[in-house]
Amino acid sequence: xxxxxxxxxxxxxxxxxxxxxxxxxxxxxxxxxxxxxxxxxxxxxxxxxxxxxxxxxxxxxxxxxxxxxxxxxxxxxxxxxxxxxxxxxxxxxxxxxxxxxxxxxxxxxxxxxxxxxxxxxxxxxxxxxxxxxxxxxxxxxxxxxxxxxxxxxxxxxxxxxxxxxxxxxxxxxxxxxxxxxxxxxxxxxxxxxxxxxxxxxxxxxxxxxxxxxxxxxxxxxxxxxxxxxxxxxxxxxxxxxxxxxxxxxxxxxxxxxxxxxxxxxxxxxxxxxxxxxxxxxxxxxxxxxxxxxxxxxxxxxxxxxxxxxxxxxxxxxxxxxxxxxxxxxxxxxxxxxxxxxxxxxxxxxxxxxxxxxxxxxxxxxxxxxxxxxxxxxxxxxxxxxxxxxxxxxxxxxxxxxxxxxxxxxxxxxxxxxxxxxxxx
Numbered sequence: 001x002x003x004x005x006x007x008x009x010x011x012x013x014x015x016x017x018x019x020x021x022x023x024x025x026x027x028x029x030x031x032x033x034x035x036x037x038x039x040x041x042x043x044x045x046x047x048x049x050x051x052x053x054x055x056x057x058x059x060x061x062x063x064x065x066x067x068x069x070x071x072x073x074x075x076x077x078x079x080x081x082x083x084x085x086x087x088x089x090x091x092x093x094x095x096x097x098x099x100x101x102x103x104x105x106x107x108x109x110x111x112x113x114x115x116x117x118x119x120x121x122x123x124x125x126x127x128x129x130x131x132x133x134x135x136x137x138x139x140x141x142x143x144x145x146x147x148x149x150x151x152x153x154x155x156x157x158x159x160x161x162x163x164x165x166x167x168x169x170x171x172x173x174x175x176x177x178x179x180x181x182x183x184x185x186x187x188x189x190x191x192x193x194x195x196x197x198x199x200x201x202x203x204x205x206x207x208x209x210x211x212x213x214x215x216x217x218x219x220x221x222x223x224x225x226x227x228x229x230x231x232x233x234x235x236x237x238x239x240x241x242x243x244x245x246x247x248x249x250x251x252x253x254x255x256x257x258x259x260x261x262x263x264x265x266x267x268x269x270x271x272x273x274x275x276x277x278x279x280x281x282x283x284x285x286x287x288x289x290x291x292x293x294x295x296x297x298x299x300x301x302x303x304x305x306x307x308x309x310x311x312x313x314x315x316x317x318x319x320x321x322x323x324x325x326x327x328x329x330x331x332x333x334x335x336x337x338x339x340x341x342x343x344x345x346x347x348x349x350x351x352x353x354x355x356x357x358x359x360x361x362x363x364x365x366x367x368x369x370x371x372x373x374x375x376x377x378x379x380x381x382x383x384x385x386x387x388x389x390x391x392x393x394x395x396x397x398x399x400x401x402x403x404x405x406x407x408x409x410x411x412x413x414x415x416x417x418x419x420x421x422x423x424x
Contacts, residue, residue: 048167049101050128051160053149054081058118066157068164073099076272081105081124083268085235085288095135095241095267102132106142110150123149132265204242205355211306214325214333218308220359221322221398223251223263223284226405227300227314231286232293240286241267247284250359255367257406274298321397328392365389366399374408381410
């Protein structure tokens with residue numbers, strides 16, 4: 001009832017950088033590369049494992065109105081695809097994880113003169129894919145289709161059926177919602193940068209740098225330490241998903257050591273995910289449900305606006321020193337912002353590539369140093385060595401924690417104590 005009774009005065013516009021572009025033909029827009037006769041050349045990223053429509057029913061609440069294929073497991077989908085708080089905005093989008101697949105859903109609300117619908121018609125149209133790096137390439141189609149669904153509720157699902165069939169690997173053995181293989185982005189020795197173009201929420205880098213400032217590097221340290229990180233905010237949910245995407249990418253590295261601290265990108269989560277989150281060792285996710293703020297057993301780090309809040313457990317684990325912003329953090333942010341300001345305005349994905357390259361280079365240098373130290377006589381990690389690779393020498397406590405996480409044997413400069421992680 002809360003959803004249906006929301007007034008248009010409560011609506012907030014979606015951010016200007018949220019993947020808005022001229023309409024394109026929904027069927028022609030995203031054609032997969034043609035597989036070979038044996039089906040072996042079909043790109044993993046081209047596969048769509050499911051298509052669906054979720055609507056808000058004034059009697060039943062959120063409902064999966066239609067899906068394809070019929071066998072698609074939609075348990076909990078209605079609350080992922082129509083996120084809590086969507087009723088306060090006229091349009092939005094959400095990315096999420098469901099049963100090992102990644103989903104993208106575009107939402108729209110339309111004021112209607114209908115007592116049955118209580119003045120508002122709400123729909124979400126979405127897809128499921130094996131990898132979240134491919135989600136955004138489908139967004140223009142979904143935005144156009146959800147507009148059709150709210151403006152013409154009897155339009156049917158022919159466009160969606162055709163889109164689903166056009167994104168199936170003909171002749172290839174691929175089952176919907178099959179177990180998700182390890183993604184290339186987190187496979188040791190590989191980089192996500194070549195696969196980045198048109199596969200991300202545009203503007204997410206600028207938004208995260210602006211909202212967190214120097215705390216961006218505190219977030220980077222927490223990602224590198226494999227912690228459970230939850231962004232809490234209000235719609236637009238697409239903005240929160242962009243923060244998850246960028247935070248996840250700060251841990252990118254080509255080092256073979258990276259697999260030990262891989263952080264799962266879960267994107268939007270809700271109360272139905274509580275049991276699932278209790279089982280997770282490491283993740284980065286977002287939610288609009290305020291009750292999570294009281295569930296400190298589910299996260300190590302809560303990011304609320306520009307505030308980074310540690311759970312009691314994380315404080316006991318000595319993470320306080322890693323969230324403080326040092327002078328080095330401010331210098332690194334200034335350096336990153338300078339590089340961003342020098343990019344050509346016409347450069348496609350330039351900001352995101354720069355962001356990913358920046359953190360990958362930083363992480364690769366750290367892992368390279370740790371490997372080198374572990375194979376050296378004495379295995380001593382020194383403050384000058386950290387300074388040589390561009391880290392703050394007082395981040396030696398952080399570097400030692402990273403080494404411990406990956407089973408790399410090093411000893412730190414003496415004397416060492418947690419309070420010497422940052423230069424005050």
